[in-house]
Amino acid sequence: MTKVVIVGGVAGGMSAATRLRRLQEDAEIIIFEKGPYVSFANCGLPYYVSGEISDRDQLLVQTPESLKARFNLDVRPYHEVIAINPEMKTVTVKNNAGTLEETYDKLILSPGASPFVPPMTGLDEATNVFSLRNVPDLDAIMKQLEEKGTAETVVIGAGFIGLEMAENLHARGLKVTIVEKAPHVLPPLDEEMAAFVTQELERKGVTVITGQSATAFEEAGKKIILEDGTILKSDLTILSVGVQPETKLAKAAGLALGLRDGLKVNEHYQTSNPDIYAVGDAIIVKNQI
Missing domain, CATH: 3.50.50.60 (FAD/NAD(P)-binding domain)
Known part of the structure; x- marks a missing residue:
């Protein structure tokens, strides 16, 4: 049974998790999200300010409980991955109780971007x-x-x-x-x-x-x-002057970075380490045009 750890539980991370579950029913999938919410509606956030989206709960698309029930995903909010050890294939995770080590067979990074x-x-x-x-x-x-x-x-x-x-x-x-x-x-x-x-x-x-x-x-x-x-x-x-890829974790793990410190990936979204993949705002992609 393959064990997949995903860092980041919003758009990219949760899309990867649900797609992976459809492809592999028996995989163990753990998602670590440093914030309190997963799978929220990023694009809807400004529209709550005006009241066009009137109910705050409408922004919260899924919860850890609903994702567990529907996709058998182990979703852990308030869990921040603070280090990756590619040789040992472990991640170090900080939560309210302290720190823990989690092993993986494959790792998917979806840390997004931070405001510039x-x-x-x-x-x-x-x-x-x-x-x-x-x-x-x-x-x-x-x-x-x-x-x-x-x-x-x-x-x-x-x-x-x-x-x-x-x-x-x-x-x-x-x-x-x-x-x-x-x-x-x-x-x-x-x-x-x-x-x-x-x-x-x-x-x-x-x-x-x-x-x-x-x-x-x-x-x-x-x-x-x-x-x-x-x-x-x-x-x-x-x-709102732009964003920068959130790649400090990847850089510390020795993964190859490129333009503006974005993570380099190949056509299969593999990083320079074949067991570590990356998606979302943190990566560099080829412009097809």
Whole structure:
């Protein structure tokens, strides 16, 4: 019987686990997730801010209990893998009770990505600056919105998540300003296409500032200083300037990394160690185009 350990229980890890169960009914499959929730609806998170998704439980697609009942998966939240020993084929796991060692035949890494936070003066002292990657992040944002009487909000970064947050903060009735370092919103798009998005944002009353980045925070985050010296007031700031692969664990285990420290995998999603696979935001993939 093959024993498979999966690190990370959200989109990539849980997709791998359920697919593997369909392919191998007798495999032992253990999923370690450092956070409290598995298989939650990442893409729905911004829409809870506006109330378009009204029930928080709708974001929680599966639970460890439902996954055990349906797929016979051993899902363990609040279990953080802190080390991999490829020679011994073990992982070291930290939980509330301490640490433990778990053996594996095959290991699948799905650690995802972490928000990229550029160095900015005063950021550590800011109490109203958040990023959005998971349900605890969302809970912290909602607490700020409900308790602090938020009126003016700033979204730094006009990628997909930044624009979704801007849309939903606006739908909540808040004043929204978007700050984007690139010459236009949605930097992956051509400028001509992005112009339509900018026009729609401005038509809705959203302030769009491009070609500028935030350089400092003052007054515990209440003031944001831009490159040209412009000062923005903010009750709530969302940092959405990109992500970086979460590959410290893989790097410490000696696995090969590539562009921006993403994990290198082959066409079978194997890393440089043939018994360790990787999926999701942490890996480098070939662009088919």
